[in-house]
Amino acid sequence: DAGVTQSPTHLIKTRGQQVTLRCSPKSGHDTVSWYQQALGQGPQFIFQYYEEEERQRGNFPDRFSGHQFPNYSSELNVNALLLGDSALYLCASSLVLGLGTDTQYFGPGTRLTVL
């Protein structure tokens, strides 16, 4: 059973560029959330996608956008990169169930460095 996978593993960009990060959820999961984790800090929620729509959004500017595909995989796009966008970007997947017994499983993350 494949867990959450993310690509690429590492990425180096320069200020002002655009980046796209990809995530494949755990088998059977239908919801994808994205988090930003700066060095030495806890993950911060960016947004969540369910049924191909943004369901919740954290306190991140519009430079951060996303997409969910019919196969539940997701992309995170960041435009006009700033030095402060350097972080580990984590994808988490979960399953929306009426029982509420499921939880979020995280991928290994994409390390983004902005120079």
Added chain:
Amino acid sequence: QQQVKQSPQSLIVQKGGISIINCAYENTAFDYFPWYQQFPGKGPALLIAIRPDVSEKKEGRFTISFNKSAKQFSLHIMDSQPGDSATYFCAASTDSWGKLQFGAGTQVVVTP
């Protein structure tokens, strides 16, 4: 504004000892409280989670204690092992599959 406050920032414990990490929250709508373990360069991995209808949950060497009236919960790691050396995060959410609010993390070092 940090909705989940975690302490201590770091702790050192001897092998076989008990590690205790505390978290406090303000939002009474939170209904799900997981703990995650993270090793360097890896994503967080779920350790154990609790809902406010129980005061304690134990899984192996890991125990969550939950105090709803005080809005606090804690993780106890019994018989700590060097392999437990990692960063631990508490989190809270209004549902198990929704937005997680994380604490700042506790770096645990278990000495041989």
